Amino acid sequence: MNKQYVDQVRKFNREYAKVLGRIDQEIYNQPFSLTEARVITEISTRGECTATEIRENLGIDRGYMSRMIHRLEEEHVILKKQALEDKRQFLLYLTEYGKKIYSELVEQAKQGVERMLHTIPERNLSRLTESMQTIESILLKKETVQPEVIIRPYQVGDIGYVAHLHGKLYKNTYNFGPLFEYYVMKGLSEFMMDHDGGELWVAEVNGDIAGSIAITRFDEKTAQLRWFVIDENYHGLGIGKKLMETAIQFSKDQEYQRIFLWTVNILNAARHLYGKYGFVLTEEKENDQWTGSRLTEERWDVELS
Structure with missing residues (x-):
């Protein structure tokens, strides 16, 4: 592997993390941490899932995940229901309050990104999003969407x-x-x-x-x-x-x-x-x-x- 590729990817990751870190600090300066917000988003996106599925997908420590689920239950953000196929499994769902929290997180995230993109010229926004699609398709091995x-x-x-x-x-x-x-x-x-x-x-x-x-x-x-x-x-x-x-x-x-x-x-x-x-x-x-x-x-x- 060419060392130049490795160094370039690490450099991009550092700069990209700085940009999104500034947005995250603005959005998640509230009762819910960034990791909790990601868990809430996963539950909303998946519809129904287990804590194990979320933990493995997000790379969260087992003990931390258990404490987080317990807190979100106490805050009435999520609820657990026993799975019909396997009584040992519990599926996670958002409560009505949890859905409201998720909607607020989405809106705040959109506003944060809009502030970041506000100073970028329109033609550069197209290049930016196309580059993001390329990165996503290569790293996640998705089919590349060809520009029109x-x-x-x-x-x-x-x-x-x-x-x-x-x-x-x-x-x-x-x-x-x-x-x-x-x-x-x-x-x-x-x-x-x-x-x-x-x-x-x-x-x-x-x-x-x-x-x-x-x-x-x-x-x-x-x-x-x-x-x-x-x-x-x-x-x-x-x-x-x-x-x-x-x-x-x-x-x-x-x-x-x-x-x-x-x-x-x-x-x-x-x-x-x-x-x-x-x-x-x-x-x-x-x-x-x-x-x-x-x-x-x-x-x-x-x-x-």
Whole structure:
């Protein structure tokens, strides 16, 4: 086992415990401890269960569990009934008062989590919950729920976000400057004014924009593929493949005979994808405007006929 994996999991566990610990301190600063609240939740969730089942599931000491059940009985939170199948077993249930306590615990927990999430941007909340689902599915060996990926034509308000995606990605990853963002925004503005023979699509993941691609008309027989970008937080979902196939199929439907695009030599993943779809490198030129170093712009072409 790679030591790096072990250290990373332990680090995550420490930080995660701190976050939830702050919430727990706010919620359970009352007559019922965190462990008692977990027992109450287990009884409510299971409907009927034995103390042994709860103890083994939550990892509670036998003696502590016995004292806790006795206290919750005295507080009229739970009641015990003898099992019909095995007279030696006693099933645990919440009383009406216990159900009220459970409802209050749930509401307080929701309020605590809402306070924690209040300052997190909406798009990051989607990433957070998807990551939680991934952790849960791997550790508990549950079937992973695949995020819903939708490719749709752009709508009012999308153009600005497409420009934002380009500016953020190329600045953070490749240290591109403001001239590149101007180049992107200028082209998008021209597209908005005249997109005859073209279309721009965005990829949505669970409702959040995660990427884009466009086809613009160069001449009657030639289309240009532009503004192909994928938010780095959504890699691995097959978004690039879906966007490329959408753009190529549109070009065929428009009866274009070829598509070309411009990229730069440092975008290895994108260049690999272009090659998979039949694009070939046809032209190169130097660029010293977008970053502090010299880049090589590349033209790639594919014949559709």
